[in-house]
Amino acid sequence: MADSTKDGDEILAELQEIFRDILDQPDLTLTRASNASNVEDWDSLAHINLLTTIEKHFKIKFALNEIQELKDVGEMIELIQRKLASK
Amino acid sequence: MNEYRLGDVTVGMKHEFDATFTAEDVAAFARISGDVNPLHVDETYAKGAGFASPVLFGMLTSSLYSQLVGVYLPGKYVLLHGIDIDFNSPCHAGDLLHVAGEVVFVSEALKRVEIKASIRRADRKLVSKATIRVGFHVD
Numbered sequence: 060m061a062d063s064t065k066d067g068d069e070i071l072a073e074l075q076e077i078f079r080d081i082l083d084q085p086d087l088t089l090t091r092a093s094n095a096s097n098v099e100d101w102d103s104l105a106h107i108n109l110l111t112t113i114e115k116h117f118k119i120k121f122a123l124n125e126i127q128e129l130k131d132v133g134e135m136i137e138l139i140q141r142k143l144a145s146k
Numbered sequence: 147m148n149e150y151r152l153g154d155v156t157v158g159m160k161h162e163f164d165a166t167f168t169a170e171d172v173a174a175f176a177r178i179s180g181d182v183n184p185l186h187v188d189e190t191y192a193k194g195a196g197f198a199s200p201v202l203f204g205m206l207t208s209s210l211y212s213q214l215v216g217v218y219l220p221g222k223y224v225l226l227h228g229i230d231i232d233f234n235s236p237c238h239a240g241d242l243l244h245v246a247g248e249v250v251f252v253s254e255a256l257k258r259v260e261i262k263a264s265i266r267r268a269d270r271k272l273v274s275k276a277t278i279r280v281g282f283h284v285d
Contacts (some may be wrong), residue, residue, distance in 0.1 A: 086277045104281075107227065107258055108227075108228070108279075110255075110262075111251070111256055111258050111279075115251075120253075120255075121253075123254070123255040125255075126256070
């Protein structure tokens with residue numbers, strides 16, 4: 060139940076820790092505008108590693124069409140919120 | 147060689163097999179990798195350090211994890227994406243090594259499968275354990 064009440068800033072903070080670990084960038088600052096073009100080393104393999112880690116962290120499952128539509132971290136946060144709310 | 151497709155793979159699927167490395171394998175690995183550390187290639191030095199014989203390279207025994215996922219679980223249609231390994235106990239040329247793996251995570255959307263695996267000696271002593279991430283390159 061606690062997960063379904065997370066606000067966007069809480070999720071962003073948790074995503075930042077995941078991104079720092081997966082991308083090995085301990086000082087990375089993640090924003091809602093962050094995307095694969097403006098975050099160093101966010102390549103296709105890192106993308107898979109990020110999303111699988113996010114699935115496990117939030118105990119959610121993404122569908123193929125959902126992850127294909129993601130444009131930036133802001134949309135990722137909104138998707139996670141929708142997933143958590145429907146758990 | 148197994149040819150499981152992503153849709154065939156489920157959490158809990160298992161595979162195991164046995165393998166043994168020879169002194170010739172060790173010499174070949176030293177040549178290929180350039181790792182000529184005497185603990186692995188010099189019997190006198192290894193015995194002086196308290197081992198019965200030269201210690202097998204951890205990365206050589208771990209090549210069995212490559213065989214596990216690339217040949218058996220899931221097999222032909224995956225590429226190794228990543229692997230986390232802990233080395234627990236030494237082993238030596240001639241030791242019978244038992245490799246076992248189990249699928250613990252499947253993401254159809256990301257075409258990603260994760261396998262927990264271990265290598266044990268014949269006396270059941272844990273040589274290493276690993277979490278292996280593979281990706282399917284075909285549907």
